[in-house]
Amino acid sequence: MTHAELLARHRTVLPNWVALYYDEPIEIVRGDGRRVTDGEGRTYLDFFAGILTNAIGYDVKEISDALRAQLDSGVVHTSTLYLIRQQIELAEKIAELSEIPNAKVFFANSGTEANETALMLATQYRRSNQVLALRNSYHGRGFGTVAITGNRGWSATSLRPFNVSYVHGAYRYRSPFRDLSDADYIKACVNDLREVIQTTTAGDVACMIAEPVQGVGGFSVPPDGLYGAFKKVLDEYGILFISDEVQTGWGRTGEHFWGIQAHGVTPDAMTFAKGLGNGLAIGGVVCSADLMDAISANSISTFGGNPLSTTAANATLKYLLDNDLQQNAAKLGDKIIGGLRDVAEAHPFVGDVRGKGLMIGVELVLPGDGSPNQAAAGKLLEATRERGLLVGKGGLYGNVLRMAPPMSLTEEEADEALDILRESIAVVDEEMK
Numbered sequence: 001m002t003h004a005e006l007l008a009r010h011r012t013v014l015p016n017w018v019a020l021y022y023d024e025p026i027e028i029v030r031g032d033g034r035r036v037t038d039g040e041g042r043t044y045l046d047f048f049a050g051i052l053t054n055a056i057g058y059d060v061k062e063i064s065d066a067l068r069a070q071l072d073s074g075v076v077h078t079s080t081l082y083l084i085r086q087q088i089e090l091a092e093k094i095a096e097l098s099e100i101p102n103a104k105v106f107f108a109n110s111g112t113e114a115n116e117t118a119l120m121l122a123t124q125y126r127r128s129n130q131v132l133a134l135r136n137s138y139h140g141r142g143f144g145t146v147a148i149t150g151n152r153g154w155s156a157t158s159l160r161p162f163n164v165s166y167v168h169g170a171y172r173y174r175s176p177f178r179d180l181s182d183a184d185y186i187k188a189c190v191n192d193l194r195e196v197i198q199t200t201t202a203g204d205v206a207c208m209i210a211e212p213v214q215g216v217g218g219f220s221v222p223p224d225g226l227y228g229a230f231k232k233v234l235d236e237y238g239i240l241f242i243s244d245e246v247q248t249g250w251g252r253t254g255e256h257f258w259g260i261q262a263h264g265v266t267p268d269a270m271t272f273a274k275g276l277g278n279g280l281a282i283g284g285v286v287c288s289a290d291l292m293d294a295i296s297a298n299s300i301s302t303f304g305g306n307p308l309s310t311t312a313a314n315a316t317l318k319y320l321l322d323n324d325l326q327q328n329a330a331k332l333g334d335k336i337i338g339g340l341r342d343v344a345e346a347h348p349f350v351g352d353v354r355g356k357g358l359m360i361g362v363e364l365v366l367p368g369d370g371s372p373n374q375a376a377a378g379k380l381l382e383a384t385r386e387r388g389l390l391v392g393k394g395g396l397y398g399n400v401l402r403m404a405p406p407m408s409l410t411e412e413e414a415d416e417a418l419d420i421l422r423e424s425i426a427v428v429d430e431e432m433k
C-alpha cells in the first residue's frame with residue numbers, strides 16, 4: 001500500500017478538518033531515537049516529535065521495558081474506582097515538582113481535557129464565568145478550550161460557556177508594542193490588562209490562562225517577567241492564574257522545568273499533557289488542594305491516569321530527570337537558535353528566529369513589508385522533508401516553522417538539522433526570487 005493509496009482511504013473516512021502535512025502526506029511506520037522511517041522506506045530526523053509528544057524519542061528502552069512489564073501483568077485498565085499505585089506515585093512527583101504548596105493532581109487523557117478541568121475548577125472556585133486569555137493562544141479543541149483560544153484558524157465555533165476577554169502580550173513580533181524595550185513592552189501589556197479588566201469584565205473574573213511560550217501560535221515568546229507582572233494585577237482582584245504547560249513543561253524550554261518559571265511566578269494551577277507519556281495519552285492539572293477540591297459533584301476521567309499511561313509517564317519523568325534532558329535542551333536549543341540566526345542574516349524572508357530550549361520558531365515574511373509569507377513556510381516544509389528532516393508549522397498566519405525535537409537530541413543531530421535547514425532556506429529563497 002503506497003502513501004497515495006492510504007491518503008485516498010484517509011480522505012474518504014476521516015474529517016476534512018484534520019489537516020495533514022506535505023503535498024504527499026506520509027505514514028510513519030518505525031521509530032528509533034530521534035529518527036523515523038516512513039511507509040515507503042525513507043528515514044528522517046524528527047524535529048516535531050509527534051507535536052512535542054515524543055519528548056525523549058522513539059523506542060526508548062527504559063520506557064518500553066516498563067510498558068512491557070505492565071502489559072505482562074495483564075492489567076491495562078482498571079478505572080479510578082480502584083487504587084492505582086502508578087498514578088499515586090506520579091501525582092506525588094508532579095505535586096512536588098510543581099512547587100505549588102499543598103498540591104493535588106488530576107489526570108485526564110489530553111491537553112484539552114486538562115484545560116477543561118482547570119477552567120471548571122477556577123470558575124467553580126470563583127463562582128464566575130469570566131475568563132481572561134491571551135490573543136493568539138491555543139488551548140485545545142473542547143467547547144471550553146475553543147472558547148479561550150485566540151486564533152481564528154482554530155476557533156470552530158463562536159458559542160462559548162464563558163465570557164472571555166483577550167489581552168495583549170504573548171505574540172510580540174506583530175504586536176503594536178513590538179518596538180518598545182522589554183520593560184516598556186511589559187508596562188504597555190499590563191496597562192492593557194488593567195483596561196480590559198475595567199472595561200470588559202465585571203471585575204470578579206475567575207482566571208487568566210496563558211501559555212508561557214505559545215505553541216500553535218508559532219512558538220512566540222513574550223519577555224521574561226510578563227506573567228509575573230500580570231499576576232500582580234490579577235492578585236489585586238483575586239483572579240487565579242493558570243499556566244498551560246502542555247508544550248512548555250518537563251524542561252523543554254531549557255532554562256526551567258516549567259515555562260512559567262521564566263516569569264518569576266508560581267501559578268495557581270498548571271495544566272500538562274503531550275511529552276509526559278512520551279507518546280502515551282496523558283494530561284492533567286496540578287493545583288492547590290483548596291482549588292482542586294472546589295468541585296463537590298462527582299467527576300472522573302474513565303481512562304485518565306490509567307496504569308499503562310502512568311507507567312509510561314513515571315518512566316519518562318525518571319529518564320528526563322536522571323539524564324538532565326532539560327540541560328541538554330538548553331544547550332542544543334541555544335546552538336540551533338544561534339545557527340538559524342546566522343542563516344537568517346543572509347535571507348531577509350526569515351523575519352524572526354525565536355524560542356527557548358528545544359522550542360524553536362522561524363517566522364517567514366515578505367521582505368520589504370514584513371507581511372506573513374505562508375508560501376515560504378509551505379515550501380520549506382517540503383524542502384526539509386526532501387532532505388530528511390521533519391519540522392512543524394504554525395502561527396496565526398501559518399507562516400512559522402516550528403521545531404521541537406526529542407529532548408535527547410545529540411550535538412551531531414543538531415548539526416545535521418542545521419545543515420538541512422541552511423540548505424533548504426537557501427534553495428527556497430532562490431526559488432521565490
Ligand SMILES: Cc1ncc(COP(=O)(O)O)c(C=O)c1O
Pocket residue numbers: 051109110111112113115138139140141211215216244245246247273274283
Ligand atoms: C498549549 C496547548 N494546550 C492545549 C493543547 C491541547 O492538547 P490536546 O491536543 O492533547 O488536547 C495543545 C495542543 O496542541 C497545546 O499546544
